[in-house]
Amino acid sequence: MSEPRWLDAAQQRDWRAYVDGSVRLTEMMDRDLKTRHGLSVSEYEILVRLSEAPGHRLRMAELAENASQSRSRLSHTCSRLESKGLVKRDNCGTDKRGVYAQLTDDGFATLERAARDHVEVVREYLIDVIEPEDLEAVGRAFSAVLKRLDAT
Template sequence: MSEQSTKWLEADEQAAWRNYLRGSARLSAQIGHDLFETHGLTLNKYEVLVRLSESDDWSMRMSDLADDLVHSRSRLTRTVASLEQEGFVIRETCAKDGRGRICRMTDEGYALLEKLAPSHVASVREHLLDKIGHDDLIELGRIMATLLDDPATPAV
């Protein structure tokens, strides 16, 4: 794309874009910090356990889990390997095709999630919901969903 054909951001658009970048980074850092300081678990690991808890039999195909979390396959593999070492998940060969891998949460993983969830939700409320309010949070979710539905958005 040549500079002449570039439609530059207007000043208010640039400010909004930068606020989005800084705000989302700060929010993730704050919530991640609260989770780690309180329970020694990263936000990535917590989100893996959440997704598994919401799935049938507490299990998901690794590729589907990576897509759901918008993580690269290698990033998810590292996260799951660490959770597996800690006894919170196990990986199994997919019975349907014998090629894929299934990640299954253990009873210990579910117990940990039950223990962490109340403080995690309190952190989300403190750092996001209490600051922007219910209606803006719902609108933010709607806006972000449009990005997830955009087929032109590259997967990580």
């Protein structure tokens, strides 16, 4: 068995900062969205993905992939959104196994209200505290991470 490639002190510091910062930021955004709009971060992400899709609808399989959720978890999340009247699901006419999720008018209105507050939180706790060149570096870094993950 080969020896692990341990992180040096600077790498360990940066890794821990990423883990701690991303977890705490996500938790804070989740609390804020729940308190102000009754939405979790994962519910908000689904509404965003549907709002950006043609006709505000996507197949559940594609939505799961885009929203980084398992199909099972997405199904539960969409059930909650359906019970709130924000999303509706329809069977695919050409594929009996296919199901579409569609953003309702109420869902779009809820997203518009939530997005106004959410963008301020993102700005206050991320965008405005990072120098522009550092933010660009974060974007480049996570584009590389996503590319590597997509290749596996």
